[in-house]
Amino acid sequence: MKSKFSITRRAILAGTAALALLLPAGAALAGTVKVAAIYTLPVEQQWISRIHLALNAAKDRGEIDYVFSENVANTDYERVMREYAEQGVQLVVGEVFGLERAARKVAADYPETGFLMGSSFGPVAPNFSVFDNWIHEPSYLSGMVAGASTESNVIGMVGGYAIPEVNRLMNAFMEGARAVNPEVKFLVNFIDSWYDPPKAKESAFAMMDAGADIMFAERFGVADAAVERGVKAVGNVIDTSADYPNTILTSALWHMEPTIDRAIAAVAGGTFEAADYGQYSFMSYGGGSLVVDKTLVSAEVLAEVEATETSIMEGMFRVNVNDDRPVSDK
């Protein structure tokens, strides 16, 4: 009995050791990539929900093991990055707008781990890739719809923080509106919070008091205010038309699937390297799209928008990238 037991134990030890050695390779062969996401806000937040959605889809297809930490403070972010890297996660997805330099230092300490981070800056070899919500193209198109639809020629815009990724979309929206309606005036406000709907609502009310008849709803709360006053709104990043019936004229949507799927494939194939994934949020890659409520927008406006959309898809029209803080026309 005794000898039998010792053999068994040895076998278990050997087996465990072999397993530990083979596991990463085995996982890669089986096609399940270990992915961890780190978010600074809850997964309901618009921007984050798009990443969460794409990762969950990959998980449902059986391509990845997906774990995530939400609501991680920027000051705690490095620690969480390190923990996942130490655990042998192969791809860490997240957002480093609040810790650009520090996150790159962490990545340098774990060259075997792939990092795909939302960032305002560039990639760093060998393993730090970046993405962002480059949906300035559909934003421009949604601006065309708004510019053609406004009757008071005043459009209100409530933003979170005036950071490049927010400014860029707002500027594209404004340019699109001005392209079809040179008379249009903008009211612009930032609430300096990603999620304070009561405050966003108050900003929206103030703009509607000042004559705005279309609201650019960059934040939760703006469309709610629009519904209460019976004016129209334009969505951003997510499609909220079901929540606000008869209110959302059009929305510029962001799709993270093209970005996420490419990164997962690269990790699975062992070819992941530092790159800028930003372009996969462009319309031509399916990373951005426009949805229009056809019952609220006239056919001729729609035709004009669709013509521009085709030009963008064909590469014949390029929407300007302008990261400057947008300001009111007053």
Added chain:
Amino acid sequence: MMDILQILLSESFWAASLRIATPLIFGVLGALLCEKSGVLNLGIEGIFAAGAMCGWMAVWLGAGLWGGVLVAALAGAFFGLIHGILTVPLGLSQHVSGLGVTLFATSLSYFTYRTALPTVTSPPRIEPFRALDIPILSDIPFLGPVVFQQTAMTMLALAMVLLVWYVLNRTALGVALQAVGDNPDSVDAQGLSVYGLRIGAVMAGSALMALGGAFLTMSAFDAFFFGMVNGRGWICIALVIFASWKPGKALLGALLFGAFDALQVRLQTEVGAMVPGQVFLMAPYVLSIFALVVAARRAEYPRALLTPWFKGQR
């Protein structure tokens, strides 16, 4: 300049001011009750979050809007009880305990929310309180649209100002409550329970604070989200000093802050191109600090504030 005058004279501006002030009115009254009894309650920020989550969750589960208000108040009272036990009979540091309650209540609220709703992709919504249209009163020029076309919770907040004033100044309970915050020994000599009065006041005050949070998720908006309290609780702690622990002045302070905030939103769109937006966002806080500096010189602190009292010790 004409623009600013026009804004200040508009009904919609003052209606917005009262709307923004409503959660602060609840919060300042709550902080006032706690401090009147001698207990500083820095749990306020977390109790706001707990009230916001519990009230919203109760409505979402089908308790009805007023049921949600009740649940929020009970949740607030529960955290008040924790803070009360830690600071009154145990006599622990009111600062540390209060901050602990804030961290605990905030995290527990979000933990409960996420445990109950693990897979939501956009925050679930409820049907919130709608703006009232009280016959006759709503038709009064200016005052009608500003005061009487608000939601029921704003009415409740205004009613609470009267109630707290009445209890503090016209009832025996109010006299005892003020005494326990000024001179607990005298209350003890009267044969009243210092512990009971203080814990009771902290619980009642915390219930009011929780209503401030509930206003955010059940009246100002229709969904709960982590971090949406966004510092409103802390403002109340400052406003209560501005108010010199008087309910009427508490209302005034909350309205003043609401007006500053409503004004900055409007100025940001009016002259936003010339001045950085952060200046406007900062303005309500700077002006509050300024008002505080002026008002605090004459503030009458409850004399036993922050001082623990133990039975049998002099």
